[in-house]
Amino acid sequence: MSINTFTNINRCTIKTLLSVFFTLVLLIQTAPAGTTSTVFFYNPESSVDNFAALKSEFDDYLSNLGEFAFQPFSERATFETALTEKSQGIYLLSSWHYTQLNSKTPLEAKLVGVSKGELQQRKILTAKDISTISSLSGATIAGAGSDEYIKGQLQQMLGSEYSVIIPKIKLLSVPKDIDALMAVGYGVAGAAISSETSFNKLAMINPKQHAQLKKLADGEKNFLLIAAVTKVQKTDETPLLKVIEGMQDQEIGERKLKMLGLDGWKRIDALDASLSKQLR
Amino acid sequence: MIAQMKMNFSKSINRLILKLIFQLVILFLMGVVPAFADNPSKIFIVNSDATVTKYREVKLAFISQLNKQTNSTVEFTIDDNHTPEQLEKLIKSENPDLIFSIGSQAYQLSSQYGENKPILFSSAINWQRFGHRDNTFGIANELSxxxxxxxxxxxxxxxxxxxxxxxxxxxxxxxxxxxxxxxxxxxxxxxxxxxxxxxxxxxxxxxxxxxxxxxxxxxxxxxxxxxxxxxxxxxxxxxxxxxxxxxxxxxxxxxxxxxxxDTPTMGRQAANLAQNILLHERIKEVVQTPAGxxxxxxxxxxxxxxxxxxxxxxxxxxxxxxxx
Structure with a gap:
């Protein structure tokens, strides 16, 4: 075999390989961008490390109903990157986070979470031995969620009148509201920030501790979890939205929703105008 | 005449002292004179075993919760290459303000070699069995x-x-x-x-x-x-x-x-407690129950x-x- 024949064979192989490569590239580009629709979840209001449980329970449920998946996030930045880069799928996030993100990455709320018939909840500040807000200076406040979230809630509750106190407060992030409330009972924290609902739950769980706590301040009402899509959405998420909305109609789906602290969902377009405008 | 001179001299000295105080105040406000509070407290972290996930979680949460401006940390993990004798030497040379021990072995060794340094422990199973010094603080391992x-x-x-x-x-x-x-x-x-x-x-x-x-x-x-x-x-x-x-x-x-x-919460509690100890604040609970x-x-x-x-x-x- 001459050198020329050898070179010709090589050229031919390279040509074939290149054409196969370009065909593959074209195929990939013309295929729908990701056939699996994903629910992305991040909640700064909770520090319960249950991501593995959420992933497995929701994946199990959703994958039985179509090409759907669930992706929980523990880091806010990673969640936000996924949101801005992908612009597809459904984003489950707290209303506090939704309001913050909406100014950077325009979102469109589609569903709002419901718990015991309520769409909104209020955060409250309770204490056992501290009776005035000014005495909070130097105290430890326990709360569930990220430090940034707890601090934001405190600022909103205490207002500008007590803004000088906030840098003097030590925060203790605990996994859940009930832990924060009980931490006050055991003297680990001076005060707790929790939802009003969790405070009422404490009355059933530990009536003595509940009776010892007094309310120092309360915040504005906020929506529970929001299901949203980006306004520059690349894909149609109607099928996945329908599946999420329908979870409350099946016992198994409702049980998964309970892991997020919800009983069901309500469509934003079915809300009273005074409420829905808060999410625009 | 001499009296007049004495008065003038005294006035000049007073002016000079006032000037000096004024300049010092300005410099202090400008941050040119380093405030004593800027000198960070040194925390010596002793870990019983680097391979134990729970210990690692406590340590990471502790470091992340600490105020970085007012605290610095030095770490020591007990293993084949890091003997108790080395720990003793290192505590002496580093002269920390507080020792944070993670796990029973670390707590025992810190108590032995920590001299009169305040000791803070966590993840020590049944910590009561080790005895208790006056300046020992901790986060218990079990929920209440x-x-x-x-x-x-x-x-x-x-x-x-x-x-x-x-x-x-x-x-x-x-x-x-x-x-x-x-x-x-x-x-x-x-x-x-x-x-x-x-x-x-x-x-x-x-x-x-x-x-x-x-x-x-x-x-x-x-x-x-x-x-x-x-x-x-x-x-x-x-x-x-x-x-x-x-x-x-x-x-x-x-x-x-x-x-x-919850182990990360234990680390965060320990960090808050460490800061209370270093600032000589009143400690209500010397050994806290885990909050999470x-x-x-x-x-x-x-x-x-x-x-x-x-x-x-x-x-x-x-x-x-x-x-x-």
Missing amino acids: MSQELSLSRYVLPGLNRIGVIYDPKFNTERIAEARKQATELGLTLVELNNFEADSLEKNVEELLSKIDILWLIADPSVLSDKDTVEKIFNLSTEHKKPIITYSNAFMSYGASLIIAA SHIALNVCQLNKINIRYNADALDAVNQIIECK
């Missing part, structure tokens, strides 16, 4: 009885008669506390504390017939060997009674509910024995075990 019982009632409501097996040699005080807490929560504690190894099976069966749920606590006499543990779990399943316990190690035996301390809880729910086992759980508590559950 009240928290364990309250959370158990939250997740598995309506199970009011709680059985507990214990040896008075190890757990008299703990059970006295549990009795008090159970009464406050409207629960009844049914105790089994007088048993022989040969009659354990019969005694456990008797106990199971009187209770709604069995609470397995850390007791070396009861949890003496694998066979005994298996026997207790098997009897419990036969009698359709759930077991609540403190460690994930019992999940494979069929524990229905595990309530333990970690809950594992074995739905598979509960379905097997036909016990219902509170679905509204699922958002507080970290781990759910389903049947495979």
Whole structure:
């Protein structure tokens, strides 16, 4: 075999390989961008490390109903990157986070979470031995969620009148509201920030501790979890939205929703105008 | 004339002193003169074992919670290359303001070589057995009885008669506390504390017939060997009674509910406590109970024995075990 024949064979192989490569590239580009629709979840209001449980329970449920998946996030930045880069799928996030993100990455709320018939909840500040807000200076406040979230809630509750106190407060992030409330009972924290609902739950769980706590301040009402899509959405998420909305109609789906602290969902377009405008 | 000169001299000196004070105040405000508070406190972290996940979680949460402007850290992990003798030398040369020990071995060695430094411990199992110096502080390894019982009632409501097996040699005080807490929560504690190894099976069966749920606590006499543990779990399943316990190690035996301390919260608590110690603030609780809880729910086992759980508590559950 001459050198020329050898070179010709090589050229031919390279040509074939290149054409196969370009065909593959074209195929990939013309295929729908990701056939699996994903629910992305991040909640700064909770520090319960249950991501593995959420992933497995929701994946199990959703994958039985179509090409759907669930992706929980523990880091806010990673969640936000996924949101801005992908612009597809459904984003489950707290209303506090939704309001913050909406100014950077325009979102469109589609569903709002419901718990015991309520769409909104209020955060409250309770204490056992501290009776005035000014005495909070130097105290430890326990709360569930990220430090940034707890601090934001405190600022909103205490207002500008007590803004000088906030840098003097030590925060203790605990996994859940009930832990924060009980931490006050055991003297680990001076005060707790929790939802009003969790405070009422404490009355059933530990009536003595509940009776010892007094309310120092309360915040504005906020929506529970929001299901949203980006306004520059690349894909149609109607099928996945329908599946999420329908979870409350099946016992198994409702049980998964309970892991997020919800009983069901309500469509934003079915809300009273005074409420829905808060999410625009 | 001399009097006039003395007066002028005194005035000049006063002016000079005032000028100096004024300049110093300006410099201080401008941050040119380093404030003493800017000198960070040095915290020496001693870890019993780098391979233990729980220790690593505590350490990471501790460092992340610390105020970086006012604290610096030095780390030491006990292993084949880092001997107790090296620890002693390093404590002397680093001269830290506080020693944070993670795990029992680290706590013991820190107490031995820490001289008069304040010591803060966490993750030390049964820390009471090591003795206690005046300037020792800590985060206990176990949740308080009240928290364990309250959370158990939250997740598995309506199970009011709680059985507990214990040896008075190890757990008299703990059970006295549990009795008090159970009464406050409207629960009844049914105790089994007088048993022989040969009659354990019969005694456990008797106990199971009187209770709604069995609470397995850390007791070396009861949890003496694998066979005994298996026997207790098997009897419990036969009698359709759930077991609540403190460690994930019992999940494979069929524990229905595990309530333990959340380790990252322990690290954050330790960091807050460290800062209180370094600032010489009043410490209300020298040894704090862990504030965060970690809950594992074995739905598979509960379905097997036909016990219902509170679905509204699922958002507080970290781990759910389903049947495979």
